[in-house]
Amino acid sequence: MLKGVTSAWLHGLAATSIGLLFLAVSPGSPVVDRAVEVTAVVLDIPERPALWVRHMVSESASWVGGVRRLQERVRSLELENARLRATLEERPELRVAPGSGFVPARIDVRPPALWWNEIRIDKGSRDGIEEGMPALQRGFLVGRVSRVYSDHSWVDILTSTLLFVPVVIDETRDLGVLTGDGRGGINLLYIPEYKDLRPGMRISTALVSDILPAGIPVGEISEKEPDIEGGFRVYYISPGADMSVLDSLLIMTERGRP
Numbered sequence: 001m002l003k004g005v006t007s008a009w010l011h012g013l014a015a016t017s018i019g020l021l022f023l024a025v026s027p028g029s030p031v032v033d034r035a036v037e038v039t040a041v042v043l044d045i046p047e048r049p050a051l052w053v054r055h056m057v058s059e060s061a062s063w064v065g066g067v068r069r070l071q072e073r074v075r076s077l078e079l080e081n082a083r084l085r086a087t088l089e090e091r092p093e094l095r096v097a098p099g100s101g102f103v104p105a106r107i108d109v110r111p112p113a114l115w116w117n118e119i120r121i122d123k124g125s126r127d128g129i130e131e132g133m134p135a136l137q138r139g140f141l142v143g144r145v146s147r148v149y150s151d152h153s154w155v156d157i158l159t160s161t162l163l164f165v166p167v168v169i170d171e172t173r174d175l176g177v178l179t180g181d182g183r184g185g186i187n188l189l190y191i192p193e194y195k196d197l198r199p200g201m202r203i204s205t206a207l208v209s210d211i212l213p214a215g216i217p218v219g220e221i222s223e224k225e226p227d228i229e230g231g232f233r234v235y236y237i238s239p240g241a242d243m244s245v246l247d248s249l250l251i252m253t254e255r256g257r258p
Contacts, residue, residue: 058115105127116243123152126151134216144156158241165178166208
């Protein structure tokens, strides 16, 4: 009898203990919450250096990226500066001092249908431009101002069939007339057949010209064999200016005349 009571009492005590244990570890119980808090604190201690390192790495990467972008920007500006310096060295017309007798002008229109005849510049009468003024590139004649408006002007260029320029051969003092063929070429006319001019001889505007001042360099005689027409030689001219690459000019005023 006593043995049965003891066994029943032990089973009840065990069941109660098990119940209390499950109650203690069930979600939301104070014991579990406290255990979770303690665990979080314990795990946070070794994790802090890792978080700090990760933050520093992220900041460093951002700083390095910023420095790299800044360096690339500096290199880009240095290259642009070098290009501008090279442009100024190759084209001194862009560095004209005020009162020098030259007006720098940009070419803003070159009509395709009149490609070898005329160009338009962004300077006009309000800038001191007048009809008949010479237009130069790198010190060589390009053409002559033909029409002037308040804010722009038109220039007949040497390759035009409408422009005739009296010139002189610097070495021989022979006189002739330059005119274009309308296709990019420039011809020297009215040289007698018995005159034998050599390639490389320099040509400049003649004193007898009534449309341009004398002494402006034009170019030189080409190596191409001249034609003979009606007792005269027709020489081909290599201009000093690049007639295919025209983006800026110098307009010579009265003060700039040689």
